[in-house]
Amino acid sequence: MADTALDLALDGPALTAALVDFPSVSGTEEPLTDAIEEALRALPHLTVDRYGNNVVARTNLGRADRVVLAGHIDTVPIADNVPSRLDEDGVLWGCGTSDMKAGVAVQLRIAATVPEPNRDLTFVFYDNEEVAAHLNGLGHVAEAHPEWLAGDFAVLLEPSDGEVEGGCQGTLRMLLRTTGERAHSARSWMGSNAVHAAAPILARLAAYEPRLPVIDGLEYHEGLNAVGITGGVATNVIPDSCTVTVNFRYAPDRTMAEAESFVREYFADCGVAEFVVDDHTGGALPGLSHPAAVEFMKAVGGRARPKFGWTDVARFSALGVPAVNYGPGDALLAHKVDERVAVEKVTHCENRLRTWLTT
């Protein structure tokens, strides 16, 4: 039994405060995982599974569609901003309020208060989202028990300021290396300069025109940039190697293979001696044309906007589950000492999701 029980009868804002006051910095999530598991096991309409410090709870009503509501339970390190504090303007302050214990509170409230949803529901609570990608609990569950994450549509309750952020762009990091021949710089004509050989690569980068494709009504914005360049042996030596680190952020209508081909072809005649894929994670389609998503957009209102940065929605996308971000927190306040959330947004988000899942 968990040291501290979670009371799911609390309203959304009060449950958010209780979660903030239950520290769970990345790597120390076990007690909170225990408390969440215990609270969910007390709900007879859910079956509960656990893998590491990740909990997955499901309804099994035989509905036509299944929707996943997911959120990470860890926070960045506390910066003297716990316990939480509710001010007179209805703003709750504290580490993790926005990112994303308000979202986790909404998940728990829906789990507790919607025993007979119009679509089957899967609730996912996972650890280690704020640290290195290989530690990410959602990734571990996707690897070990992909069937636990199956569904027709997924909502991550990440802070999105109450607006829907659809899909996400992919990100490919590639090293473009040029080569030359070393020589003493006093006799430079005996060698061949690899930094000079990188001139066409930089010129091509500077000339790049981004593609802005519209997918499911969302306008994405690609980007191709050098995020680093390095070359040089010593101050009196002609460099025999230069490496430009290029980051291609691409819209989710490209596959990973297409993204790699694009970069290789874009720099095809720039004298690149070697292309090396340094890091690559694919994008995620917004999936807003699925009936469950159309109903979702109707219930939450507003217009979806594209997500440019890579997020965990891509992990669902990789499993064939379209996913969006939609949560009460404000992403601009995430990781800040003055992190906070307006409590009315927590209630608003909970109500909108309940409407979607019950009417």
Add this chain to the structure above:
Amino acid sequence: MADTALDLALDGPALTAALVDFPSVSGTEEPLTDAIEEALRALPHLTVDRYGNNVVARTNLGRADRVVLAGHIDTVPIADNVPSRLDEDGVLWGCGTSDMKAGVAVQLRIAATVPEPNRDLTFVFYDNEEVAAHLNGLGHVAEAHPEWLAGDFAVLLEPSDGEVEGGCQGTLRMLLRTTGERAHSARSWMGSNAVHAAAPILARLAAYEPRLPVIDGLEYHEGLNAVGITGGVATNVIPDSCTVTVNFRYAPDRTMAEAESFVREYFADCGVAEFVVDDHTGGALPGLSHPAAVEFMKAVGGRARPKFGWTDVARFSALGVPAVNYGPGDALLAHKVDERVAVEKVTHCENRLRTWLTT
């Protein structure tokens, strides 16, 4: 009195061997300096001065011209190649044979055997040439007692394989910095990429055509190269700064100010935000038109060749003394484990200099 006396009655090759067997790695030259000073003070036709571990000896015959013969007495660290070994082909092996105890032996032999030269002579023996420039003994003497180095022409007995190397090129290292504005690479259009901004600099470098001016009959060869490039904050950040380290090697007909102006003007329209002079040492004119130099070339024979790398001749040039390298060692063998010198070259060099200074 020195622990080990130097016998200047030995012939050139034997004196070279004695000097090699007297270790004097940079920073440990004091005992050898003591021995050289003692040996020179025993010669009544010379006045001897000492500053640190540097010795300067002069004739004072009231000749119309004064010639300086200079050499460093230190070596790179010994690599199990001392004591010296003379093989059956007349090759002397050991650390410092070529660079440049053979040259120092020639200096000492001329000092000992030419009491009435046709030009006044100044012999300079200095320390710490093989280490950081600010430790260089010739530089220290030039700073503290520039009058000790006065003369119409100077010969450094650095290894030049028995050929005359005239003057030397200057070397200017300049940092060319471009600037931009940071942004997350997922939203690169919010920033401005400083690495892309370096494209015109690299293009201009790649297009550089070297100038090959002829000075005193020697063809120099300028060079303009990136010896380094660096830019980048993190793999997901648009870089706000990029620095290209440019090395300009220039012929000695340019002043230092002209060299700096050339670089600034060459990159004038390349969007450089800042030019910083990182290091700069001027070149040295060969001075081969001076009568003493003309006689010198006649005596040593062959054709002079230009020196592309920077050498200590530039320290003489800065004092208004044209200077050349001319010594019995082979520069290609310098600093190598199998360093060696052919003893006939030591004798040849000594004889040629004696001819020049006595006929």
